Amino acid sequence: MTAPALLLAMLLSPPAQAVLTIEVTRGSEAAIPIAIVPFARVGAIAEADAPADVITADLRRSGRFEPLAREDLANRPDDISAVQYKNWRLLQAEALVIGTVAQLSDGRYEIRFRLLDVFREQQLAGQKFVVPAARLRKAAHRISDLIHQKLTGKRGAFDTRIAYVSVQESPRKRFLLQVADSDGHNPKTILESPQPILSPAWSPDGNRLAYVSFEKKRSMIYAQNLWSGERELVASHDGINGAPAWSPDGTRLAMALSKDGNPEIHIHDLRSGDLRRLTRHTAIDTEPAWSPDGATIAFTSNRSGTPQIYRIPAAGGVARRLTFSGNYNAGAQYSPDGEFIALVTNQGNGHRVGLYSAANRSITELTQTTQDESPTFAPNGEMLMYATQVGAINVLAAVSTDGRVRHILRLQSGAVREPAWSPYNRKP
């Protein structure tokens, strides 16, 4: 059932004002200097998203690379035979990326690239992609991932997506649940509502989003297929229906339901419809998060008097408190390797994104702002995206998990909140 005020749409041409722009605010001294030469165009080619621009922006926002300024790229080799390594060593580049883009007779594009080691004067990677125009940026992100992997040893997370909620004020107040590339491009609205939308959560296979919608004037949980737009009303009990979290195998949703008198963690089986209650306490229990092995659920509880992070076996059992410093710890998210929990913490300096280490049971603040919320891990565990305020405007930002680099994604209009970083794409 769709209320007249709601649109479920996959808009193919996103509004221009929704594009996010990226500013890198702090960099890392250990960043790898890399030269990314604009890809040579073979034949007449319609100007689309230039791959070198996309790759440069990707590598820069990771904080692990320092791309050479475009003006310094006097030499623009398009073929490995034209590369003079000595010149690049003089420019202090450690790596060099060259490539070509050609339009094929069927309208698709062929992109070739090579990643070269400037000191050893040898190729580290090379690949060819054939894609339709609409996927040029995606191919460039995959090249960025390959470069990241080769030079850092860690998988890149550039070919990923983010979901977030955008609030438009005019002509009337609207809430938009949007999915975009992780650099903010190509936003698509998957739900539009005059009432608030909260807590988007990606299914592990990346095909569905669960979220909380107030379209019926109170909180309810939906699960929506991103490709078909079909959605299922998962929870509409009395009271709060909130904080949906997918199990790692995608078959269950943990959630916070207050139907029994106060918010408690429940697990809803999507196949059978079974509902099992996990916590039993008169305090607030909310914001469940699954460990990557599916065995444990971390959650927020104020049973001690202030909100703190607890853990409980997903199969049921005793809740155990994890955080003991600060008067506010909430919004837990496990890292992909399960070693850390990102959270919102107040250690006396305002609400900041922090990282709880399971190994030494301590919390490290990662940001210096005071209004942070909704931390979400990149699927390689290297960065955390979160919602914050810059100059009283609600924006998304990302910080490396070592806290050293940060960038801000600035929506050109409207306020943005509730980011959720997708898992790795499984569809090609």
Added chain:
Amino acid sequence: MPTSSMRKSPPRRLSLRTLSLRKFLSCMLPSRTLPSRRLSSYALVLLLGGALAGCGGGGALAPAPEEVEVEINPVEGIAGDTDATATGLGDDSAAQTQGLDDASSADSGGGDALLAQRVVYFEYDSSALTAAGQAAVRAHARHLRTATGTQVVLEGHADERGTREYNLALAEDRAKSVADLMQAFGVESGRIQTVSYGEERPVALGHDEASWHLNRRVEILY
């Protein structure tokens, strides 16, 4: 302060039609008849059985007020008020309910002023009612006990700090605090509805305590 020149007038009884007061009230406020021994500013008292309309645009529409008797108790003693009393009667332009602002009126709980208060506020990360909040809730509960059948909706809210889901739960806890106290004062649970909007519906948009304070609230809607 009371003086020897005070004298007590007998209460007059008028029907609502004669007074035409409802025209001039943007919010119809329930109140109770004041005991005639109250000594404070002049107040026009209306008894509206079951006839309440929320001022804030929320809540269900109330049934039309039925014709009731109105007891007017002019309260003596304060210079200048006797003039107001005289002009108050039958003079539409001057007809306004004057709430009692005297917080020291402990016996009747402040009557109109407390019932006019449709919002109760809370401290950071707390769902405990303050003394002022308790007094307002008590006044509403007393009204509800006389206005049988009336439903009330309690909307819980939170300020913007911290996570949205925790704020959703905190705001519900606040609404439940008000509901629990109403029930303790004898209002049947079936007449009370609670809903939480967390931090999603702020009334103040600043990013400082002045705004946050206004957003940590429960709205009482009829």
